[in-house]
Amino acid sequence: MGMHLNVPEFQLSDREAREHRNRVWWTAYIFDRMWASRLGQPVSIQDDDIEVDLPSSDGLAGTDSGDFGDPEYLIANIRLAKLAGHIIASIYARRRQQGAFSQRVQQVLRDLRNWVKDLPNRLQLDTDEPSQTAPNLIVSLHLSFNQCVVLATRPILLQVLRTYRESWTNPPSDPKPQIPGSALALAETCIRCAQHSYRLLTEAWIDGSFATFSYFNTQYLFSAATILAISSLLNDRDSQNDGDDFEAAAQFLTQLEQNGNFAAKEFCRHIDAMRVSMKAISGRRDESSSDPRGVYPALTTPRMPGAIQEAGLPYIGSMVTAGMALAEPSLQELLSQPDFNLQFMDTPIYDDALQSLYWPELPTEGWMAG
Incomplete structure (x- = not known):
């Protein structure tokens, strides 16, 4: 249809x-990128092929300009949608990538x-008022941003969990898995963003x-629940609270399912499977002599709201927002470095080992039953 090209003014x-x-x-562009990032599909058209002016209110007559929404809000959504498409292409695509995995994650977070x-300022969540008072469009914008951060950091969190699990299943002579501090900081960023999304959704x-x-709100809730479930297994200072919030999110999804939300129905099946795996992992951890508490400082260090507020980013009560998570001094230091250490992921990434995080071995019979 040529919608991705400007029409000559004549x-x-x-x-x-x-x-x-x-x-x-x-609007179609935003939905294409967001659906691609939620479903793991490639985008429909590449950014290099798009030649359309960004939304603007310049030149609109006073009587007609009210028919158009805030252009800055739309531009913020467009930029975020573009980043979402870049995350899928640079972090989740199976084709061979340019540069190390750590470099791609670092650039996405920068x-x-x-962003x-x-x-x-008017599109920020008000730091002096409860988030319930924020317009729905602004809350939705920040939920989408949180999800982009989760997408960028989730592979690291999953690899951290895998490393923990292996130490619980086959305890080595030294029970402390060798996980670089950069990976732990990124894993914590993922958890903080999920916590913030969960709070925004429950308040809504x-x-x-x-x-x-x-679908988007339901998917955000399921994504946050997944991260909270992982956090509950790591035995850091927030594990108990995150476990409780995971159960609350699961009940939330169940209620949505009962109200006729078809996406929630599918997600509830995954929640049931997660509970089984969580119980098995917890059993292995409890049997192991390994206890990660006190071993992984990036997951146990108290938050620093003062430093975050100095950076001009939002702080809502005691909850770490996504902007705050990216402003953590430890993460700021990582992002300022030419490169940081994710070597424990860089090597297997090219051997398709990362894909097993998303395509685990399944029973050959009956796994589709029910």
């Missing part, structure tokens, strides 16, 4: 019609940090603004 001189056409395209810094449910049949 063919379409009406300013409002041109702006409407541009915004139809960018881009996400810059937060460039966000207009309480105040009645949660869209019962929204």
Whole structure:
């Protein structure tokens, strides 16, 4: 249809019609990138092929400009959607990539940090008011940002969990798995963003603004529940709370399923399978002499809200927001380095070992039953 190209002004001189056409395209672009990032699919059209002006209110007549939403809000969504597509292509694509895995993660997090810094003040979550008072569009924007950070850091968290699990299953002579501090800082960033999303979603449910049949909100909830489940297994200072929040999120999904949300129905099946695996892992951990508490300081160090507020990023009560997580001094130091150490992932990434994090071995019979 050629929607990804500008129409010459002599063919379409009406300013409002041109702006409407541009915004139809960018809305489709946002949905394409967001659906691709949620479903793990490639994007429909590459950024290099797009030649459409960004949304703007310039030149719109006063009587007509009210028909168009805030262009800065749309531009923030477009930039975030572009980053989501880049995350899928650079971190999750199975083709051979340029550069080490750690370099790609580092660049993505730098881009996400810059997105937060460039966000207009009116699109930030108000740090002085409960998030329930924020407009739904702003909450949705920050939920989407949280999910991008989770996507960028989730492979590291999964690898950390795998390393822990191996030490519990086959305790070595030294029960302390060798995990670099950079990986632990990134794993913690993933957990903090999931915690923040969970809080935003539960507050939306309480105040009645949660869209019962929204796939995106339901997927955000399931994604946060998955991260909370992993955190509950790591025995850090928040593990008990995260385990409780995981169960609460599971009940939340069950209620959505009972209300007719088809996505929640599918996610609840995964939650049931996760509970079985969590019980088995907890049993192995308890039988092992290995106890990660006190061994992994990046997962046990108290938060530093003062330093985060100095960076100009939002702090909501005692909850670490995604912007705060990216402003943690330890992570800031990592992002300022030319490269950081994720060697325990860089080697297997090219041997398809990372794919086993997402495609585990399954029983050959009956795994589709029910």
